[in-house]
Amino acid sequence: MNEILPEAAWHIAEQTLAESLPRRWAHSQGVARQAGRLAPVLGPDAPLLASAAVLHDVGYAPELAVTGFHPLDGARNLRDVHRADDRLTRLVANHSFALLEADLRGIRPFLESEFPLLEDQVLVDALVYCDMTTTPDGEPTTSQQRITEITGRYGGDSVVGRFIRQAEPLIHTAVARTEDRIAVAAVQPR
Known part of the structure; x- marks a missing residue:
């Protein structure tokens, strides 16, 4: 296995999404920009978050x-x-509380066995923060606005709608923890 650095990750994502799913590519670029803001929080794990984002x-x-x-x-x-x-594949597989949606889809055992949840809460929270504070068009937003948008796009009775309602308190908590870490990092001497 090899480490995929942010530049290579960007290339893979662009090649995979830009032409076939341009809006998804815009979202992914926005999530990556959010990850860039978290470098002071993550230190040596900042490149891993940038790649996962x-x-x-x-x-x-x-x-x-x-x-x-x-x-x-x-x-x-x-x-x-x-x-x-x-670590990269486990972050991607489990981003934004994917295990909850996998459970609703009946495929949680496959996800858990192939890609166990990463135990690094700071990294897991950081990726949730990046994803859940970025609109589909790649612009910054709040986690509440993002959840409202997802529910509206998929419908409240869909699998995604049910999942996002179930995950909502966990998402807000992960975002709040990350915002707290950002605030602490901002006042620490460099």
Whole structure:
């Protein structure tokens, strides 16, 4: 397995999403910009977050959609085709509380066995923050506005709608923890 640095991750994501899913590519670029803001919080893990941020939605690409569950499809592609390291694939597979949606889809055992949840809460929270504070067009937003947008786009009774309602308090908590970490990092001497 190899470490996929942010420049290579950007290339993979662009090649996978830009033409077939330009709005998803805009979102991924915005998520990557949010990750850039978190470098002071993450220190040596900042490049890992930057890579995961830009790659988190590659599983939406039509050529990668095997199961139809983008976190799993994207992580499998990164592992099997790009030989990405374990931490990156686990972040992509589990981004934004994907285990909850996998449970609703009946595929949680596959996700858990192939890509166990990363135990690094700072990194997990950071990726949730980046994803859930970025609009589909790549602009910054609040986690509340993002959840409202997702529910409106998919419908409250859809699998995604049910998942996002279930995950909402966890998302807000992860975003708040990350905002607290940003505030602390901002006042620490460099």
